[in-house]
Amino acid sequence: MPNRRSLIAAAAGVAAAPLSPWRRAEAxxxxxxxxxxxxxxxxxxxxxxxxxxxxxxxxxxxxxxRMVNEQGGIGGRQIVFLSxxxxxxxxxxxxxxxxxxxxxxxxxxxxxxGTPSNSAIVRxxxxxxxxxxxxxxxxxxxxDYRQTPWTIGWQPSYRTEAQVYAKHMLDRNPDARLALLYQxxxxxxDYIAGVRDVLGDRFDRVVRAASHEVTDATVDSQVxxxxxxxxxxxxxxxxxxxxxxxxxxxHDIGWRPLHFLTSVxxxxxxxxxxxxxxxxxxxxxxxxxxxxxxxxxxxxPGMNEWRAFMRRHMPGADTTDINYVYAYGVALTLMxxxxxxxxxxxxxxxxxxxxxxxxxxxxxxxxGIRINTAPDNYHPIRQMQLQRWDGTTWRRFGEVxxxxxx
Amino acid sequence: MExxxxxxxAGIATGGIYASVALALVMIYQATHHVNFAQGEMATFSTYLxxxxxxxxxxxxxxxxxxVFASFAVGVAIERVLLRPMRSxxxxxxxxxxIGLMLIFNSITGAIFGYAVRPFPSPFxxxxxxxxxxxxxxxxxxxxVTLAVLALVWxxxxxxxxxxxxxxxxxxxxxxxxxxxxxxxxxxxxxxxAAAIGAVAxxxxxxxxFLEPNMMLGxxxxxxxxxxxxGIDNPAGAVAGGFLVGVVENLAGxxxxxxxLKLTLALAIIVGVLLLRPSGLFGxxxxxxx
Numbered sequence: 001m002p003n004r005r006s007l008i009a010a011a012a013g014v015a016a017a018p019l020s021p022w023r024r025a026e027a028x029x030x031x032x033x034x035x036x037x038x039x040x041x042x043x044x045x046x047x048x049x050x051x052x053x054x055x056x057x058x059x060x061x062x063x064x065x066r067m068v069n070e071q072g073g074i075g076g077r078q079i080v081f082l083s084x085x086x087x088x089x090x091x092x093x094x095x096x097x098x099x100x101x102x103x104x105x106x107x108x109x110x111x112x113x114g115t116p117s118n119s120a121i122v123r124x125x126x127x128x129x130x131x132x133x134x135x136x137x138x139x140x141x142x143x144d145y146r147q148t149p150w151t152i153g154w155q156p157s158y159r160t161e162a163q164v165y166a167k168h169m170l171d172r173n174p175d176a177r178l179a180l181l182y183q184x185x186x187x188x189x190d191y192i193a194g195v196r197d198v199l200g201d202r203f204d205r206v207v208r209a210a211s212h213e214v215t216d217a218t219v220d221s222q223v224x225x226x227x228x229x230x231x232x233x234x235x236x237x238x239x240x241x242x243x244x245x246x247x248x249x250x251h252d253i254g255w256r257p258l259h260f261l262t263s264v265x266x267x268x269x270x271x272x273x274x275x276x277x278x279x280x281x282x283x284x285x286x287x288x289x290x291x292x293x294x295x296x297x298x299x300x301p302g303m304n305e306w307r308a309f310m311r312r313h314m315p316g317a318d319t320t321d322i323n324y325v326y327a328y329g330v331a332l333t334l335m336x337x338x339x340x341x342x343x344x345x346x347x348x349x350x351x352x353x354x355x356x357x358x359x360x361x362x363x364x365x366x367x368g369i370r371i372n373t374a375p376d377n378y379h380p381i382r383q384m385q386l387q388r389w390d391g392t393t394w395r396r397f398g399e400v401x402x403x404x405x406x
Numbered sequence: 407m408e409x410x411x412x413x414x415x416a417g418i419a420t421g422g423i424y425a426s427v428a429l430a431l432v433m434i435y436q437a438t439h440h441v442n443f444a445q446g447e448m449a450t451f452s453t454y455l456x457x458x459x460x461x462x463x464x465x466x467x468x469x470x471x472x473x474v475f476a477s478f479a480v481g482v483a484i485e486r487v488l489l490r491p492m493r494s495x496x497x498x499x500x501x502x503x504x505i506g507l508m509l510i511f512n513s514i515t516g517a518i519f520g521y522a523v524r525p526f527p528s529p530f531x532x533x534x535x536x537x538x539x540x541x542x543x544x545x546x547x548x549x550x551v552t553l554a555v556l557a558l559v560w561x562x563x564x565x566x567x568x569x570x571x572x573x574x575x576x577x578x579x580x581x582x583x584x585x586x587x588x589x590x591x592x593x594x595x596x597x598x599x600a601a602a603i604g605a606v607a608x609x610x611x612x613x614x615x616f617l618e619p620n621m622m623l624g625x626x627x628x629x630x631x632x633x634x635x636x637g638i639d640n641p642a643g644a645v646a647g648g649f650l651v652g653v654v655e656n657l658a659g660x661x662x663x664x665x666x667l668k669l670t671l672a673l674a675i676i677v678g679v680l681l682l683r684p685s686g687l688f689g690x691x692x693x694x695x696x
């Protein structure tokens with residue numbers, strides 16, 4: 001239901017534009033945040049607090065939409081991008097999203113950051129039936145089209161990632177036994193779900209899992225227990241500090257499993273260097289974006305397009321930061337949705353188009369990865385490519401692998 | 407069996423971490439009869455100072471020494487500036503001040519040094535783990551340092567006039583003042599010493615758990631369990647308690663309750679000790695007549 005403020009805003013927009021009476025009627029009947037001249041998009045990000053390294057994503061979006069506006073906007077409308085700071089705090093995310101929806105009257109939310117923040121707002125936005133597009137979080141639950149039909153993710157979920165690892169492990173050795181070290185929260189448990197998707201009934205026989213809490217001092221004890229189980233493969237699904245501890249401990253006790261590492265904890269500076277770069281040689285992880293530091297993309301047309309954008313619209317930004325590549329890719333996906341909307345920017349149609357993407361190729365995604373969505377598929381990216389740590393950098397190998405359809 | 411030995415040694419290594427922080431907790435309790443909840447975050451901040459000094463090219467032991475003195479000064483300053491006005495405030499107000507301090511130190515550390523996970527160098531690093539991968543050189547070295555600090559603390563309280571004066575000031579402030587001890591300054595000294603011990607603990611912990619602003623968050627809880635188990639008024643007991651908690655936590659987590667309940671175990675120790683034997687295993691029961 002449109003509230004008073006959004007009606008006033010819409011009326012003001014109409015009054016300002018010299019339009020025929022017929023156009024005016026049409027404009028008034030449309031969605032909050034959509035007038036004949038503009039589309040309002042809402043976003044929250046952690047501009048302050050512990051996760052503020054991600055703030056560059058929303059800064060990149062703002063620059064991207066400025067570029068779109070310079071080029072004439074979308075459907076004859078200018079994009080108004082409103083992005084607020086939630087400090088990575090769920091209560092503040094709720095506050096800011098209510099402000100975006102009820103006071104600013106945005107048409108939809110786009111790429112709101114963080115699993116905790118999005119978990120706090122998902123019920124509200126679904127009750128209000130506000131499209132909640134391409135959530136910036138790898139949690140699998142954004143693909144739950146039955147419970148939260150107005151919310152959709154973008155990047156491969158942790159569960160998809162775990163499926164990719166399990167598939168590769170079985171390819172290498174059908175009789176492999178897997179040890180699973182996971183953080184005891186939604187993030188870690190997504191990996192259990194993904195491995196279970198692939199192994200099915202065999203899960204209990206093949207997998208030995210050990211959890212840890214974020215308050216634990218070390219995960220040494222868990223690593224020792226997992227080694228004692230006799231497993232020959234290990235999946236480490238935990239945050240950077242514990243991942244670095246696990247890599248070091250696995251090496252120090254002389255265990256040499258086929259080691260998979262969550263893509264959350266592959267930072268060279270925060271994980272591989274602290275653990276000791278030589279201790280992690282052979283570790284496998286998965287990727288879906290083109291890495292801006294990978295020389296393979298130096299002359300890649302897709303990455304050149306991204307570099308040209310960065311040079312022109314984000315001068316001075318750190319172009320080794322993969323968050324900018326991520327932001328550009330997800331913004332391009334949104335542009336495809338808005339183009340598909342044609343002239344109908346109702347919330348229903350925005351959601352229909354967001355769930356009607358067919359084989360969309362994004363220049364910053366790894367070759368072979370295509371975005372597909374459907375009313376019963378809210379996981380836009382379901383493919384990843386494996387890469388291996390060689391002591392100094394991550395090297396991609398093999399074909400793109402698709403997660404299992406659940 | 408080899409797994410058991412690994413768990414045992416890993417438990418002793420982790421226990422050493424808890425023991426060093428527990429020692430700092432006891433130190434401040436000895437001097438002020440309060441448990442400082444900001445102890446962990448203050449130690450983290452000190453560790454960052456040492457890290458910055460090492461990055462700046464200072465030799466490792468010089469960085470440690472400088473950090474210990476700087477932390478001592480910060481500890482004294484906190485008592486003088488922030489806690490002195492609260493000396494007659496109710497205990498709950500003091501607890502609130504401690505929690506405030508914890509949040510302040512945590513945020514300041516993050517704001518100055520960032521939230522990235524960083525490696526911290528250890529002077530005891532060996533090229534390969536010792537005893538067939540059982541134990542790292544750092545685990546042995548840091549345990550030795552913890553025990554050395556314990557010996558220093560014990561000697562200080564037992565054999566120096568200043569140590570005696572500090573104990574007197576904490577135990578009976580009124581009588582201490584009557585015999586000419588400057589009770590206010592004794593409290594400040596206690597804060598300074600606790601901060602200095604915390605700095606040593608932080609520098610010993612950081613190479614194991616990696617340096618980041620929240621590194622002491624979990625450790626403090628286990629250290630508190632260790633200090634209570636050994637006796638909050640007994641430095642040697644607290645160190646023994648810290649080691650014990652580390653070993654029990656690991657063995658129980660691996661063989662009895664499972665990894666999910668390791669943290670619960672620490673909380674159960676705290677509650678259990680307070681219910682059954684509030685003075686801890688090695689503490690003295692204090693009876694007060696009212």
